[in-house]
Amino acid sequence: MGHAEIDRRRLLVTGAAAALIVAVRPHLVLAQAGAGPFSLPALPYPESALEPHVDAQTMGLHHGRHHKAYVDNVNRLLESHGELQRLSALELLRRLPEVPDAIRTxxxxxLGGHVNHTMFWSIMGPGKGGAPVGETAAAIERDFGGFDAFKQRFNAAGLGQFGSGWAFVTVEPGTGKLAVAAAPNQDTPLMEGRPVLMGNDVWEHAYYLKYQNRRADYLNAWWNVVDWAAVDRRYAAIRRGEAII
Structure with missing residues (x-):
């Protein structure tokens, strides 16, 4: 066997090993490459998939510009803090009071923007909407008295959030009880140790190109893209005690 063939095989083996590392522990490769511990997740559907309720231009800018900026900024902030790079997003959010003052805000x-948007993309999909399913449907009936009452409560939280922010549904650890909460900017209940079942982004960049100042119209239209099966999988994972963002 010639030296060229040996080198080629070594390259193939090395490439295969690297691919396995990426698949199993992607943050290790990102850290080694200098790109930082966090990466932008791909949209699970085309940018135009949620039309007409969420327009393609908004989706492209929202994901490719806004969310990407949050990820890039987190990685930049952590560049000189190797010990923090080893923590998960949840660990960092819960330990914010321990983070150096210079990078805490x-x-x-x-990081709040990154985890909020990662959740956001995952609970939407084309051809979705309709009524809740599974244990989530039962919990909504139990804690809000029905889907219509739940939607009214959730929309009121989103509409009542002054300026930029989010409307969330949280899950009480242990009991599984649901609650609606609003938060400003990119804050998240995860910072207080409260698991997030679902949430809607009410920053203007999430809806202004299509709905202008009609936030109520956006909130109402958004229910047509909620993937209730995905929400129910989140609820099951939270009830099992899994750490999810």
Whole structure:
């Protein structure tokens, strides 16, 4: 066997090993490559998939510009803090009071933006909407008295959030009880140790190109893209005690 063939095989083996590392522990490769511990998740559907309720231009800018900026900013903030790079997003959010003053606010805003949007993309999909399913449907009936009452409560939280922010549904650890909460900017109940079942982004960049100042119209239209099966899988994972963002 010639030296060229040996080198080629070594390259193939090395490439295969690297691919396995990426699949199993992607944050290790990102850290080694200098890109930082966090990466932008791909949209699970085309940018135009949620039309006409969420327009393609908004989706492209929202994901490719806004969410990407949050990820890039988090990685930049952590560049000189190798010990923090080893923590998960949840661990960082819960330990924000321990983070150095110089990066705490930036990390709160940008890591909050990253986890909020990662959740957001995952609970929407084309051809979705309709009524809740599974244990989530039962919990909504139990804690809000029905889907219509739940939607009214959730929309009121989103409409009542002054300026930029989010409307969330949280899950009480242990009991599984649901509650609606609003939060400003990119804050998240995860910062207080409260698991998030679902949430809607009411920053203007989430809806202004299509709905202008009609936030109520956006909130009403958004129910047509909620993937209740995905929400129910989140609820099951939270009830099992899994750490999810």
């Amino acid at each position: 930036g990390l709160r805003n940008n």
